[in-house]
Amino acid sequence: MTETAQTGVSHRHWILIAAMLAMFMAAIEVTIVATAMPTIVAELGGFSQFGWVFSVYLLTQAVSVPLYGRLADLWGRKLVFFIGTSLFLLGSVLCGFAPGMGWLILFRAIQGLGAGAIMPLTAIIIADVYSPKERAGIQGWLSSVWGVAAVVGPLTGAWIVAHFSWALVFWVNVPVGLISMLMLARWFPESRGEAKQKLNLGGSAWLMLTVSALLTALLQAQLLGKWAFALAGVALLAGWMLVRHEKRAAAPLFPLLLWRSRTVVAGNLGNLIIGAAMMGISAFLPTWIQGVNGGTPLQAGSALAMMSIGWPIASTLSGRLMLGTSYRFTAQLGSLLLIAGTALLLTLHADSSIGHAGFAAFVIGAGMGMSSTTFLIAVQNSADYEVRGICTASVMFSRLLGSAAGTAIMGAVLNFNLAQRLPQHGDPVQQLMAQAQREALTQEELQHIIGEVAASLHWVFAVSVAIAFASLVVARAIPAKKPE
16 A cells, blocks of 8 residues: 655645634543533433443444444545534433433434544544644644543533533533534545445445344343343354355455455554553542542543543654654553553552552553554555545544453453452442442441452452553564665
8 A cells, every 4th residue: 555645735724724613522521521421310310221321422422433434435535524513412402401321322422423424534534734744743633632622621611610500511522523524624635536326335334233133232231131232143144144245245344455464463462462451540540549449530541541641641742753763662651651550550559649549541542542543544645545434433433442341351250259359349439439339338248358459459460460461562563664
């Protein structure tokens, strides 16, 4: 595959700002909604459906990411970006008017369908107007948006629910999205590839069924029980049908040349692993801080925010490092940081400070930011314009899939250990995290439960370390050359 980029485009800085605004809109959505959810649940009710507000958003986003990537190659970047962003904004507006939890879940699904376009399309648009040498540094700017959103999101969400209606949490993104669309309409010059094929509808249907069944089984395994295995079977069958269909399709969703590229395969595997490792901290570090250390939600959020700060810093540095060394060196360095950070989680104990946990989160974020950016840039720089969209989308889809798989695997590890260590306790983590239940325990009972929950979480962190080591193996498959 060869490289092409519209490096002669004028006003590239305005295109970059538009892409960063779109990225910020998608990034802040995660943190701002999480902060406002207790208030939303108090008004709408339906606490039993609480998890679906987040799961359905992730599900529809993951399902649509590869479809948008392929459409961007067939229809052009600008049109597909406008379709996705419009869907996202429509879902945002509707969420603010939701009369009940069921409606909110439905509107979040629409939001997720739109969000599936925003993440890959911003990266694709930037790759189209910047050269391979420039992309490494520019992608670092895009990554920095996540660090800002990690700080601004919770503060903004808390301020809005304290002074205004919770609906504003969803509506605040509307002007940001509209400005981003107007800027790209004005300054981004659309240019389509040579592909004239129609979208592969059969392959798209099998892909959506495969991903939907698999992610639902992973994200809702505890709730579904044995039905999760049935859904996993459906995913396997649909996946087999997808592969069979793609081999015979005139215009496959994932062109065969993608999987003949060692760089593309390694980039996808690397981001799958990074997504899985990330859940060891995102899902379970707050549990450690609040359950084992007895910390507050604010302290847990502050420690977790360190990951979002480390990610963009390392992502930005990786651009310069790639230009002076190679893709492989930078990816391996990021993997080593990821290993070191997850290993630091194993040193946590009941009396560890919040700073200790925050430092581990920062190192993990740095490792993920450096390696993830390197994998993405290496894949983009090896792809022709005509397949750059699906190549970029596949990398981002792999990370989403890894996150869902990591959540399921580590959740199973935690639940198995708790069942073995504390069989007489129905939900020991809840006993530690609910203040009233924690205070009702005797000191001896409290210390016993804390010790067993801590030991169980250490097994989760050990799995994170093992996954991090896998990223180092994959990093060796990335080319030992600089961006050119």
